[in-house]
Amino acid sequence: MADVNHTHEIDVSTHIDADVECTIGELLSAYLDGELRVGELDLVVSHLNDCLECIAEFHDLKEARAAVRMMPMLQVPESAMPAAHYGPELSAFLDGELTADEQQMIVKHLQTCTDCLLELQDLDGARTAIRSLPGLEPPTPIAPRLPVHHQRTSLRRLGVAAAAVIGAILITFNMASSGPEPTAVDLDQLADQHNVRLSVEDGVSGVPVNAPGATP
Amino acid sequence: MAEDRVPTWEDVARRYGRKIYTFAYRLTGNPDDASDLVQEVLLRVRKGLANYTPGSFEGWLWRITRNAFLDEVRKKKRRPTTQLPEDDRAIVGSTPSPDEVLASVRLSDDVQAALLKIPLEFRECVVLCDVVGLSYEEISSAIDAPVGTVRSRIHRGRKQLRGLLTWPM
Ligand SMILES: [Zn+2]
Ligand SMILES: [Zn+2]
Secondary structure (H helix, E strand, O other): HHHHHEEEEHHHHHHHHHOOOOOOHHHHHHHHHOOOOOHHHHHHHHHHHHHHHHHHHHHHHHHHHHHHOOOEOOOOOOOHHOOOOOOOHHHHHHHOOOHHHHHHHHHHHHOEEEEHHHHHHHHHHHHHHHHOOOOOOOOOOOOOOOHEEEEEEEEHHHHHHHHHHHHHHHHHHHOOOOOOOOOHHHHHHHHHHHHHHHHHHOOOOOOOOOOOOOOO | OOOOOOOOOHHHHHHHHHHHHHHHHHHHHOOHHHHHHHHHHHHHHHHOOOOOOOOOOOHHHHHHHHHHHHHHHHHHOOOOOOOOOOOEOOOOOOOOOOHHHHHHHHHHHHHHHHHHHHHHHHHHHHHHHHOOOOOOOHHHHHHHHOOHHHHHHHHHHHHHHHHHHHOOO
């Protein structure tokens, strides 16, 4: 680090060549951004006292930075904001399949969102309608239970809790008059809506990825 | 945003929607891609919030944003377009004269065009720093690279940018 300064002062001519730059150069952007590490600040400040090239570069960097910063924040088009509503989560909520945190999130949302509350009511109606169908004997041996199953026992209790919450919310909203009408529910349509939403919701990848192309 | 509480999805959409959109727009120069990205990011945030543990919210959010951006780029199998923006709707506080508006849009277009000409790795760091306003540390966490790399990319990005900007400043 010590002879950085030295080398540069001796060979000022190489500075003009775009390929060869003063090694202090890279510190200049960090200096602008207040991001220098301990010990670097003195180095940069003293260097800027006598290196004309770096002073010029510093001004260039400052201008480039100002240029980017003066660009306005843009307005998000209405269409770009996804609806703040819950689709697939509502069914999972009814079935007690959400985590406690997710459940809390939904409950909070339902307190203010009539849309989701209505949908929840529909889903609940549909669910009741399906469950009231006469039970049939399974034709073949029952499919093996999925390993997920054992987790459900405790979650099922959440389902009960969810039902209680809905009840409470429905009462608050005083919607008993219109009441759910299970017979009128088009199950296929409901399922379709559901699938569409599911496909939109697909995939959270937390996997860090490297940018394509060359790395400096 | 406070570090010790989990924001609601509505908070995030309200507070960061514009930033995410602007981030995407500055990287792609394309309003449709920017819209797609905002949607995708906000959906991912909604899913992710349930498991989010209070910490560096900015780091978390921009890591999601950045990953979503790269996924979109890969999915669409095309490089970020170099089309010129026609759509810089500035948010202006006081009412400037028409000339001022035009001049500022023109400047902004020039810078946007120049941004699109520098390598994506540099552009991304410059935008996270100067548009989004993240610290080097936060950028490092967002792009999953050492701070030294961030520093170097910002520097090189700015140098190239200045070389591309012809107007007197
Ligand atoms: Zn120098
Ligand atoms: Zn809703």
